[in-house]
Amino acid sequence: MLMDNDKISTRQAIVFLISIAIGAGILSLPRQVDEMAGQDGWISIILGGIITLIGGLIVAALVARQKEDAVKISEKLAGRFITWVIGVFYIIYFLMISAVVNQTSAEVINQFLLEHTPKGFTIFSILLLGFYAVRVGIEPAVRTVMVLFPSAMFVFALIIFTCLSKAKIDEILPVMTTPFKNIFFASQQTLFALEGFEVLLFLAPYLRKPEKAKIIVTLYTAVTTLFYLFITVVTFMVLGKNETKFFVWPVFMMIRGITAPGEVFERLDAFAITIWVVQIFTTLVGYYFSTAIIVKSLFNLKEESYLSAVFLPLFYFAANLPNNFAENKDLAGYVNYLIYPAAFFIPAFLLLLSFLKKAGGKS
């Protein structure tokens, strides 16, 4: 009646994108950078943040110019065939990346929280919520993220802060002892944790002010990078620079080791994981929505909300592809390669086309 139901404000878009980026990556990031860059791993995160910012700015420039989702843009600029290639690629990309996220969350919940519950239950229940979120529409879903994500982050930050009592600063000193090559390669591993901005490509038609996309990605990159930097540095300082790489999920091992102040709770890891489930949900909602929007644009449909029902079994099937931790790690490795085309090359290609088109149009 008084408010349009499918527009999101700039502030909401920033929080939504951050909530997509912060999720499954928290768990393995300290291990990954420690494996390759040792105690200077945190520098690779800053480097990764800079790379993310470049990709983000490309996406933002494209969105601010065209004000439409990527599929519509490429339909206008590159023709039907390339559009289908791009669309199918993105669908596979989002399916794969959410499969990794889903499988990771199921694995962690199985190990730390519910030992006897089958993985299928945890995967399906969270996908069902994602389905409901897409079903009710983008605006209520984003509003939900606006409520859940800051509160989850607040509690999570509190838990991390209680870990600081065991932190030793000399674990990350001295700096720059690793060759720069290693730091650079490690920074490539951080992309999986830091990405999320490519969802903006599909969020564009819902933005109230798409011209502010640059501000969105800049703030997004700053917050995500700082958050991961903070987590990684604390993990290094608590667990030790040499020990971090031996843990599968170092952050939770760190949290497991502490007792709540005042000994209200013996351990905090289960709380951290419960909070983390919320972050996983917000991540999945972003991917779920993007997939729905791609299909909607490919087939020129009016409503995307019913499509989510089609995706539920698809996402569930994808999430069950990797069966154990090792297979999931392999899949995550492949997905890491897919990030380059998904978040950098395709947006850059479309941006280039849009420049060319404009130049062509003038002459």
Next chain:
Amino acid sequence: MRPLKKLFKTLFNTEKTEIYHKKDIYPDTSRKLNKDIKENLKILSEEYFIDCDDVILREFDVMDASGKRHRMAVVWIDGLVDKQLIQDHVIKALLIFGREMPPAAGADRFLLLIKESFLTAADLKESDNFGEAVLAVLSGDTLLLLDGVGKTLIISSRGWEKRSIQEPSTEAVIHGPKDGFTETFRINVAQVRRRIKDPNLKIKTIRLGRHTRTDVAVMYIKGIANPKVVEEFLKRLDKVDVESIMDAGYLEQYIEDSWASPFPLFRRTERPDVVSAALLEGCVALICDNTPYALIAPVTFWSLFHSAEDFYERWHIATLVRYLRFLAVFTATSAPALYVAFVSFHPGLLPTDLALSIGASREGVPFSSSIEALIMMTALELLREAGVRLPGPIGQTIGIVGGLVVGEAAVRAGIVSPIMVIVIAVNAISSFAIPSYSVAIGFRLLTFIFLALSSLAGLYGIAIGYIWFVLYLCTLKSFGANYLDPFVNLDPEKMEDLMVRYPLRFMSKRPDFTHPLDETTINKELLSKIQSGDEDADG
């Protein structure tokens, strides 16, 4: 299949206008009164009011100065009118002072003479048809019929036995006004009017219900309330075409945004001061006859957690109480669920000593903790329901017998563990620490859902439950206001009344969920002076 289809249709049909049979509830004005008083009386007593023994018809003659007799009659319903008023200001005035009446030329002149010079009653109206006249009698007015005139005078004489203004029973405050709404429409409206002495306070009255013909007033402040909200209110009320409106609760269910919501999309209040404050925030209030509370919309989830006293007390206390209510929401939804999750799924999380003492207290309890919680919660709901309906003294007995005797015995008999009793008690107390009863009841329902989820999947189930809960609340709207406003914006400018209740002198903005026309409460010139950095702004 057909009943299934019908159910599906009703469940997913959001615009349910066609289930009502549109029929005009306003009086039929086409049937005109006759000139002859005998004809009129005959129609009234043999058509409209046949077998209505409470209708009283009294005929009398008034002799004017020239000695000419005029036949007149008064009609009213016994018990609905102020008899003293009819006696003193109608019958007495006409019979005694009528003799001084000069002979009038023509019927209209005669009517004017009676109306302007002889009837001493305060409020008079004219009508020329049966529809209006009959409705007026039914509403407690008195008709004065005159011979030879095709019109009747409607004398406002409503005066029935009514409850006097009392302290609101569900929204008591320690410091603050103690007058509450009653069942009488006019008194309720006047109580609000008395607080806002401003011609911009508009009151639109309509009648609803084909049989009950209940008066409903829509109140708003012109210049603050968004006209679109007011328009939407009137539009939805206009669509309500039902037989009866017994209580504003009927109306609430007919015009709310979502019928599926367990939480109210209107704020109910018994307090005129709350209504006035809400009107000044840009809300629209609805006062319904026979209802001792008003409905306020648009409303947000958070505004249902405000009590009138929050704004009368100093801000430190009011802020602290807000956090207490946050805590109450948390324990009201998930105290039993958390207990079950800890005991059944994650005992390792508890401090060792506590885990041991819980284990010891559960020794001998034959049920799993979720069944135990379910038994206790059901017992508590039964106690609550029994206590609400019973008169005061017996209600207390129920509390003592149920709470103390049976609770103690159940623990001794080893059916439930003592810690479970504590958990359920904390849960119940929290849900009643929420100021709005209708919200508290919604939370009682949620407790069961959360219990089920946590019995299934422990803390993970509770997390899933909260995500679903917030997602659901985010889909709700009340007259254009997001139900979870202002949490969903995170706009620092709109936080004035959220985490901290600002001291009143710094509270300069109306909440924006009402989309008010006038967004600030302070003087505009003053505001621009402050913004332009003029230091002598308060001069």
